[in-house]
Amino acid sequence: MSSPRLAVVLGEPGGIGAELCAYLAQDPERARLCTIFGSTEVIQAAARAIGVALDIVEADAGIERAGQLRVIDFPVVSQRFGVADPRNADAVMAALHSGIDGCLAGAFDGIVTGPIQKSSLHAAGYNYTGTTEVLASRCDTDVVMMLARDDLRVALVTTHLPLRNVPDAVTPALLERTLRITHAALETQFALADPQIVVLGLNPHAGEDGVLGHEEHEVIAPVLALLRAEGMRLVGPLPADTAFLPSIRATSDAVVAMYHDQGLPVLKSEGLDRAVNITLGLPFPRVAVDHGTALDIAGQGVASPDSFLRAIDVCASLVQQRIPTG
Ligand SMILES: NC(=O)c1ccc[n+]([C@@H]2O[C@H](COP(=O)([O-])OP(=O)(O)OC[C@H]3O[C@@H](n4cnc5c(N)ncnc54)[C@H](O)[C@@H]3O)[C@@H](O)[C@H]2O)c1
Numbered sequence: 001m002s003s004p005r006l007a008v009v010l011g012e013p014g015g016i017g018a019e020l021c022a023y024l025a026q027d028p029e030r031a032r033l034c035t036i037f038g039s040t041e042v043i044q045a046a047a048r049a050i051g052v053a054l055d056i057v058e059a060d061a062g063i064e065r066a067g068q069l070r071v072i073d074f075p076v077v078s079q080r081f082g083v084a085d086p087r088n089a090d091a092v093m094a095a096l097h098s099g100i101d102g103c104l105a106g107a108f109d110g111i112v113t114g115p116i117q118k119s120s121l122h123a124a125g126y127n128y129t130g131t132t133e134v135l136a137s138r139c140d141t142d143v144v145m146m147l148a149r150d151d152l153r154v155a156l157v158t159t160h161l162p163l164r165n166v167p168d169a170v171t172p173a174l175l176e177r178t179l180r181i182t183h184a185a186l187e188t189q190f191a192l193a194d195p196q197i198v199v200l201g202l203n204p205h206a207g208e209d210g211v212l213g214h215e216e217h218e219v220i221a222p223v224l225a226l227l228r229a230e231g232m233r234l235v236g237p238l239p240a241d242t243a244f245l246p247s248i249r250a251t252s253d254a255v256v257a258m259y260h261d262q263g264l265p266v267l268k269s270e271g272l273d274r275a276v277n278i279t280l281g282l283p284f285p286r287v288a289v290d291h292g293t294a295l296d297i298a299g300q301g302v303a304s305p306d307s308f309l310r311a312i313d314v315c316a317s318l319v320q321q322r323i324p325t326g
């Protein structure tokens, strides 16, 4: 089987993405799989800042030794670590779209994305809420955001929207779709036969029999009943505060949370070096880091590359399974 060809998108030029790429270059086994979509100048500056060797080569060149990295250049307007300059937004978005184009055209087998500063793209006029949503739109398909570590997978019904809008967004149709996509991915991408999924409630204590909210009775329970009748093993709706107890996690393959900050803090609380962000439902694998742009430490050589390197490994393994992900 040939090696996976991964499009790796640098992300925010002012953040830690460039130094993560510079670390990647020190690992020729991984770098051989990757082509970076991002600014050559920024990656060179990051390598200098953190004191590692870098030899940028053409996009079609082979990787023969440590330090080499294939880069397709998306020049930036300004380069300063710790600052997300909206004038670079066009380059950030062009790199992302070009990586996606490469996957859609079959030139790449999967995409790995570095962290993007949502606020900077907004300031530049882009209607960007997240790469998950960009991928859904570009691939014209429904997707699910799942963050995964070795011992925990958390999928989200809603992703990047104000908390105020969450209850109305959690509709029976969206919940059913999320559960179907998550269940299918657990079977195909994660090779789990007959997976069991824990589904959280929306309200404190999962609504406490309607005393603390009605979404559990009116929206969540009926969808679970429908899908259980088809044979899906679903537990819930469970109160979110206790659903992550080790005893419950031990018997479940994934947790489906209703909104971003209901599920992700649990996953990120043990550090930002163990998990990755996987978009389920796409025609090709997409894996991202579990952390953000970390402007506060960019260019200082203290950022952990672990989630980034793990994202490359997970993406490569998803490609190698050769199992349809959509
Ligand atoms: N994959 C993505 O594109 C992605 C993911 C999360 C957040 N974001 C975006 O990133 C921006 C900043 O978000 P934030 O401040 O909430 O989260 P963040 O993850 O950037 O930073 C949170 C804290 O974790 C630290 N940190 C992050 N990554 C680290 C690493 N690899 N090694 C060591 N320490 C690390 C930071 O220094 C900071 O103290 C926002 O615009 C957010 O939307 C993007």
Ligand SMILES: N[C@H](C(=O)O)[C@H](O)COP(=O)(O)O
Pocket (backbone or CB within 6 Å): 116, 129, 130, 131, 132, 133, 260, 264, 277, 288, 289, 290, 291
């Ligand atoms: N929700 C993600 C997280 O917290 O890790 C992050 O914002 C990135 O999402 P996208 O991959 O959709 O940009």
